Amino acid sequence: MTASRGAMAALAVLTGFVFLLLYGPLLLPIVSSFFVVKQGAMLWDQPTLQAYGALTQNDGILDALRNTAMVGVSAVVLSLAIGTGLALYVNGGSDAGRQFLQFLVFLPFLLPPIIIGLSLLIFFREIDFPRSLVTVIIGHTVFVLALVYRIVLVRLQALSRSLVEASYDLGASGWQTFRLVLLPNLTGAMAGAAVLAFALSFDETMITILVTGTQNTLPIRLWAMMRLGFTPDINALVTLILAFTTALCLVAARYLTPRELLAEES
Template identity: 75%
Template sequence: MRRADLAAAALLAGLTTIVFVLLYGPLMVPILSSFFAVSHGTVDWSQPTLSAYAALTGNESVLAALWTTLVVGACAVALSVAIGTGLALYYASPMAKGREFLQFLLFLPFLMPPIITGLALLIFFREIAFERSLVTIVIGHTVFVLALVYRTILTRLQSLSASLVEASYDLGASGWQTFRLVLLPNLSSAMAGAAILAFALSFDETMITLLVTGTQSTLPVRLWAMMRLGFTPDINALVALILFFTTALCLGAVRFLMPASALAGTEQG
């Protein structure tokens, strides 16, 4: 290899290292400090302890917000996967009408700034006299993540051979049997991957939640409120657990969304 190539490779490696340090370096501070004692805002690196994790189990307000976040995420995922799958099947149907307008309606809330989507939902709920509650949060999150779920499932659906459905109908299967026995097994991995990505987006959503929430707060909203007074050491433990959880979600999404041929090649390598 020539010296110029070696220099270019070294330069790219150095830039990559700098980018990774800038992106993930700040995340390591609360993670590392969660394993050490904190006194008067100063981390005592000589005293490793799990007291922050023990204190987290007793922080009822944060745990309640976390539970609300999980409930909202699970409901939003279930609704978005069900609705997104139905809309993807409709779009792929040769008899579908207004498909492009349908896609425009689906992608508009996702592409607009979250504050615009949240304000639109807030005005809508006020006009119909629908009281803000956990239900309105679920609706807001479902509207936000639906486009991602729909597109992920539609992409997998369009990659399937049309002969699969034709053969199913030729053998006498009904529409429901074709969906349950032919389409659903082929779409299951895309649905699972879309559900993981949708849950990750729902877990992190703050602006829409702030505008449509009632008396119950999700974890991002709770942390937003705590910023005024400062975070307690147990929040460092919470950050570490959430980072581990979201990393596992991302790896799971990659596992479900990556083509089987690519996974086979990775395992062989």
């Protein structure tokens, strides 16, 4: 028992150290966004929200935010529609064709984003398709599709087949079975998958850089601003992006947590 507690304590210390090593540097821009910085020195006696107010007056950032929201929502809608359809198809059998289709879905998510971006860039160039927000939406959909598909498939496989069989025995059509039996049981998984997909799309940079046109998303705008150095508005923007994506992950975890565990917690 003592050895087990010692191992858990050591693991907790190691986890805390890794967490601090990875995310500790982010504390500097977060804290700096709430204070006046003058000549490289932080004035602790002058707290301010001026940097956050300046973001609301920055047309470039507001345009990038609108583009990011449009790309994220579009990618979520497309990935949910395609991913759910693929999950229903693959769950209906186990032949080689379905397994190969599953491999094709997972491949873009497993490859480095730069490879996916380059592949899409070459593809769009070969078919003479101009780069724009449409190409960004396609790229993000390809990237997040595997995540949505897997989450929906796992929830679908957890459902009892007797529900579907009973629906057919009672005379329901395939569409009625999906709408009245499967969809209510998949809603939580689909909602969690949508939130996670939006979070991934919101933060995606490498694929966006390679397939975007003249319109920038928020991560691209932030990357361009950081090339000139860290300023108060950049620190504020980093803080808001970090807070937003963290909140999205917490919401997704809530949706994806099994109902039994939620009932035990309550």
